[in-house]
Amino acid sequence: AQSVTQPDIHITVSEGASLELRCNYSYGATPYLFWYVQSPGQGLQLLLKYFSGDTLVQGIKGFEAEFKRSQSSFNLRKPSVHWSDAAEYFCAVGPLNRDDKIIFGKGTRLHILP
C-alpha cells in the first residue's frame, strides 16, 4: 500500500540550529516526492520536489532534501532555522499520472525556540 510516514509529530529546535525532518515512504514505483509547508492560517506551499536526477534537491527558503532510495527516505534539512520557519511540514508522494492523488504524511510541527 502507498503510504508516507513522518515519525516526528513535533520537533523543537533553537533559532540558528540545524534541522532535519524525517520522511519515509512506501510506493509501488519510482516516487515523485514533495515537501510542503503550512504556516498558521495559511494554505500549503511547495518547498521542494524530487522527480529524478540529482538526489539532493534544493528548495525555497534555504531548505534541501535528499532522496535515498535504499532507505525509502526523503528527509528535509535546513542548516540554520529562523523563527519564521515555525510551521507544519508535510511530506508527500505522487502523482504518477493524471488520475493519481497525492498522498500526504501526517505532518511534523516545527517549534522554534528564541
Place this chain on the structure above:
Amino acid sequence: SAVISQKPSRDICQRGTSLTIQCQVDSQVTMMFWYRQQPGQSLTLIATANQGSEATYESGFVIDKFPISRPNLTFSTLTVSNMSPEDSSIYLCSVGFGGNTEAFFGQGTRLTVV
C-alpha cells in the same frame, strides 16, 4: 503552475445548514481535488472532481454529504451539507497536472460549525 482562489476563506455556520465553497483556477485543469484537514491533522482527500463526470469519492465520504460540482475546466464547488460540529475543519481545493508536477493548493476555507 496554477493560482487557485478559494472562497470563502472562513465561515462560522449553524449546525444543520450547508455551506458551498468555491474554487477558481487561473488555468484549465483536468482534475481538481478537495481535501479536508481536521484540527491538528493531516490532509484527507474527500474526492476527485473531473470535468464532465461525477466526482469520485474516497472511502468515508459520500456525495449526499459532500456534493461537488465541476461545470468547467477552471471551477469547482464543494458543499458541506447538514453540518455538525464534527465538520469543523479546513477545506482545501487542489489541482495537479499529472506526471512530474506538484499539486497546487488554494488558501483553504476554515469552517467552524456551532
